[in-house]
Amino acid sequence: MSLLKTVGLGMTYSGAPQPALTSVNFEANEGEFIAVVGPSGAGKSTFLRCLNQLITPTEGQLFFEGEETTHLKGEPLRHLRTRIGFIFQDYNLQGRLSVLQNVLTGLLGQRPALQTTLGIWSKKDVEKAHWLLRDLGLSDQSQKRADALSGGQQQRVSIARALIQSPRLILADEPVASLDPPTAHAVLKDLKRVAKEEGITVLINLHHIDLALEYADRILGLRDGVKVWDQPTSETSESSFTEIYGRNLKADDLAKE
Amino acid sequence: MRKHLPLLTFLGLFIWASLGTGVSLPKFVEGLGDMGRFVKEMFPADFSEVSAVWPDFVLTLRMAWVSTLVGALLAYPFALLAAGTTTTWKSINGLFRLLLNGVRTVPDLLLASLAVALFGANPSAGAVALTLFSMGIIGKLLFETLESIDQGPLEAMTALGAPWIARLRYGALPLALPQFLTYCLYVFEINIRVAAIVGLVGAGGIGVWMNINFDLGQYQKVAALLVTLFLVVTVIDAVSTRIRKALAQA
Ligand SMILES: Nc1ncnc2c1ncn2[C@@H]1O[C@H](COP(=O)(O)OP(=O)(O)O)[C@@H](O)[C@H]1O
Ligand SMILES: [Mg+2]
Numbered sequence: 001m002s003l004l005k006t007v008g009l010g011m012t013y014s015g016a017p018q019p020a021l022t023s024v025n026f027e028a029n030e031g032e033f034i035a036v037v038g039p040s041g042a043g044k045s046t047f048l049r050c051l052n053q054l055i056t057p058t059e060g061q062l063f064f065e066g067e068e069t070t071h072l073k074g075e076p077l078r079h080l081r082t083r084i085g086f087i088f089q090d091y092n093l094q095g096r097l098s099v100l101q102n103v104l105t106g107l108l109g110q111r112p113a114l115q116t117t118l119g120i121w122s123k124k125d126v127e128k129a130h131w132l133l134r135d136l137g138l139s140d141q142s143q144k145r146a147d148a149l150s151g152g153q154q155q156r157v158s159i160a161r162a163l164i165q166s167p168r169l170i171l172a173d174e175p176v177a178s179l180d181p182p183t184a185h186a187v188l189k190d191l192k193r194v195a196k197e198e199g200i201t202v203l204i205n206l207h208h209i210d211l212a213l214e215y216a217d218r219i220l221g222l223r224d225g226v227k228v229w230d231q232p233t234s235e236t237s238e239s240s241f242t243e244i245y246g247r248n249l250k251a252d253d254l255a256k257e
Numbered sequence: 258m259r260k261h262l263p264l265l266t267f268l269g270l271f272i273w274a275s276l277g278t279g280v281s282l283p284k285f286v287e288g289l290g291d292m293g294r295f296v297k298e299m300f301p302a303d304f305s306e307v308s309a310v311w312p313d314f315v316l317t318l319r320m321a322w323v324s325t326l327v328g329a330l331l332a333y334p335f336a337l338l339a340a341g342t343t344t345t346w347k348s349i350n351g352l353f354r355l356l357l358n359g360v361r362t363v364p365d366l367l368l369a370s371l372a373v374a375l376f377g378a379n380p381s382a383g384a385v386a387l388t389l390f391s392m393g394i395i396g397k398l399l400f401e402t403l404e405s406i407d408q409g410p411l412e413a414m415t416a417l418g419a420p421w422i423a424r425l426r427y428g429a430l431p432l433a434l435p436q437f438l439t440y441c442l443y444v445f446e447i448n449i450r451v452a453a454i455v456g457l458v459g460a461g462g463i464g465v466w467m468n469i470n471f472d473l474g475q476y477q478k479v480a481a482l483l484v485t486l487f488l489v490v491t492v493i494d495a496v497s498t499r500i501r502k503a504l505a506q507a
Contacts, residue, residue: 054416081418092409096431105427109418117426158413165417 003065003168003201004028004051010059011046011225020046021225023060028169031199033192035206035216035233038244043225044205048171051203052084053077065168082109085162085200087172087191091154095147099138099157102146103129106164125164132160136190152183159191163198170195172204176211184208188215209241299480307481310466314489317462320384321448328391329441335396340403342411343429344421357400361393369455380461387452391444398440399433406432435504442497449490 004027011021021043028034036044049055051062053072061070069080085106093102104121111125133142136156141149146157155175162170172191176184192215195202206212212219212233219236221228223244231240337343339353363371368389372382411428419427456464463482470478 052416054412078418078420081416084416086413086416088409088413090409092413094410094427094431097427101427105414105419106417108414108423108427109420113420113422116423161413161417 001030002027002063003030004203005063006051006060007063008060009047009050009057009062011043011050011055011057012059019058019225021050021057024222024227026220026227026230028201028203030168030201031196032217033195033202033204033215034218034220035204035212036220036222037206037209037212037241038222038228039246040207042222042244044207044222045173046225047222048086048173048203048205051169051171052081052086054086078109082165083168085165085167085170087155087158087162087170087175089174089177091151091158093146093154093157093161095145097146098143099133099146099149100126100129100142102157103132103160103164106161110165128164129160132163133157135194136160150183151179152187155179155187156190159187159194163194163200167200169201169203172202174205174207177207184211185214295476298476301477302480302484303475303477304481304485306478307485310463310482313463313466314485316380317452317456317464318449318489318493320380320387320462321445321452324384324387324452325391325395325441325445325448328388328393328444329395329437331388331392332396332399333437335392336399336403337425337429339396339400342406342408343403343425354400357393357396360389361397363389365390365451365455366458369458369460373458373460378459378461383452383455383460383462386455386460387448390451391448394444394447395437395440399437402433402436403429439501439504442501446490446494446497449493453486 006024006026009021009024009026010019012019024047036047038044046055050057053062053069057070061068063069064080064083069077072080094105097105104125107121107125108116111121115121130139130142133139136159138153138156138160141153146154149157155178170191175191176187179187188211191202191204194200204216206216213236216233218230218232220230221240221244228244229236229240335353335357338349339357341347341350344350365386368386369383372386376382376385406429410432411424414424414428452462453464453467456462456466457468459465459468463486467479467482470476470482
C-alpha cells in the first residue's frame with residue numbers, strides 16, 4: 001500500500017538561480033527501505049526535508065496515507081510530523097540531557113505540553129524508552145549525558161528517539177556519514193532490522209553507493225535535483241550509477257572501504 | 258597599515274572621546290590634588306555608626322537580590338521572544354528586541370529618580386528601578402546566548418512535531434540555563450553597587466546614609482560606609498565567582 005507520494009515536487013530556495021529539486025514524482029510503499037543516492041548537491045537533503053516540510057516545497061503536491069498534506073500548517077502539520085521520524089547526520093541530540101530523556105523527547109509532539117514541560121512521563125513511556133535502548137544495545141547508557149556517548153551510540157539514541165514516536169515513516173539524512181565504516185554498517189543494520197520488525201517505511205540519503213546496494217530494497221537516483229531513475233536494488237547496474245555520478249564511482253567507492 | 262588598523266581606530270576613538278569630556282592631563286593632575294585633600298579628610302574612617310546603619314546594608318543586599326530575581330524572571334520570556342532561534346515570528350522578535358534595548362537605554366540613576374517620583378523615597382522605588390535595570394542586562398545577555406545556541410536539537414524538536422513550549426524546554430533551555438544562572442549572579446554583583454548608588458537619589462538602602470553624611474560633611478563616616486561596602490562586595494564577589502566557575506564547567 002502506498003504510504004507516501006510526491007507529484008511534481010519542486011523546490012527553489014529564495015534567491016537561488018536554479019531549483020534544487022525539479023518535478024519529482026515518487027511513491028513509497030509501506031515497509032520499504034529506500035535509499036536516495038546522488039552526488040553532493042544533487043538535492044537529496046532538500047528532497048527529504050520537503051517530505052516532512054522542514055522546508056516548504058515551492059512546487060507540486062505531497063500525499064501521506066492517501067491524503068494531501070501539501071499545504072498543511074500549524075497544528076495539522078505538527079500532528080503529521082509526530083508520525084514521521086527524522087534522523088540527522090549529526091544526531092541532533094540534546095547533549096546536556098540524559099540518554100533516556102533524549103529518547104523520551106521523541107514523544108513531545110504526542111503528550112500534553114504541560115506534562116512534558118514539567119518533565120513528567122508516564123511509567124509506560126519510560127518503560128518503552130528503556131525497552132528501545134535495550135533493543136539497540138544501550139541499556140547501561142540510559143543515565144549518561146548524551147554527549148558522553150560515541151558517535152555510533154548517539155546515532156542509535158536518535159534512532160530510539162524516532163522509534164518511540166511509533167512512526168509510519170523514518171527519514172534519515174546521511175545518518176552514517178559521520179561514522180567509521182564498521183560502525184556505519186552496524187548502525188544501518190540496526191536501523192533496517194527495527195524498521196522491518198515494525199513495518200516502518202524508511203527513506204535514507206546515502207552517498208556511499210555500496211551501503212545503498214547492501215541495505216536498500218529500492219534506490220532513487222538524483223542528479224541536479226532531477227530524478228534520474230528509481231529501481232529495485234537488484235535491477236541497478238554499474239551504468240545506472242555512471243549515469244548520475246558521470247563517472248564510474250561505484251568501483252572507487254568500494255575501494256575506499 | 259592594515260595590521261595596525263584596529264589599534265589606530267582604538268587610539269582615534271580614545272582621543273575623540275577624551276576631547277569630548279574636556280579631561281586633559283594637567284586638569285587630571287589638578288583633580289588628583291583635590292581628590293587627595295578629600296581623601297585626607299576621610300581619615301581616619303569613623304566606624305562608630307556602621308553598626309547602627311547595618312540594617313540598611315542588609316536592605317541594600319536584599320534590594321539587589323530580589324531585583325535580580327524578579328528582573329531575571331521578566332527577562333526570560335522577553336529573551337525567548339526576542340531570539341530568532343526560539344521564536345520564528347519575525348515581527349515578534351523585532352518588537353521584543355526593541356523593548357529590551359529600550360529598557361537598557363534609560364540610565365540607572367534616571368530609572369531610580371523616576372521610580373522615586375512614582376513610589377516615593379523608599380526602598381521599593383530602588384527595587385523597581387533595579388529590577389528594570391537587571392531585566393535589561395539579563396535579557397540582552399540571554400537573548401544573545403539564545404541566538405547563538407546549537408540549532409540541531411531545536412531542529413530535531415521541530416521535525417518530531419514538538420509544540421513551541423516543549424521546543425523551548427528541551428531544545429533551548431538545557432543549553433541556555435547554565436549561562437542564564439551565570440548572568441544572574443553577575444548582575445547580582447553589579448546590583449549591589451547600583452543598589453548603593455540609587456540610594457543617593459533617595460531610593461532606600463545604604464546609599465541614603467552616604468548621601469546624608471556627605472551633605473553634612475562627615476567624610477570620615479562616609480569613608481567607614483565605603484570600606485564596609487567594599488568588604489561586603491568583595492566577599493559576595495568571591496562566592497559568586499566560585500559558583501559561576503562551577504556553572505561554567507557544568
Ligand atoms: N538553505 C539553502 N539555501 C539555498 N540553497 C540551498 C540551501 N540548501 C541547499 N541548497 C542548494 O540546493 C542544492 C541541493 O542541495 P542539497 O539538497 O543539500 O543536496 P545534497 O543533500 O544532495 O548534497 C545545492 O545546489 C545546494 O547548494
Ligand atoms: Mg545533504
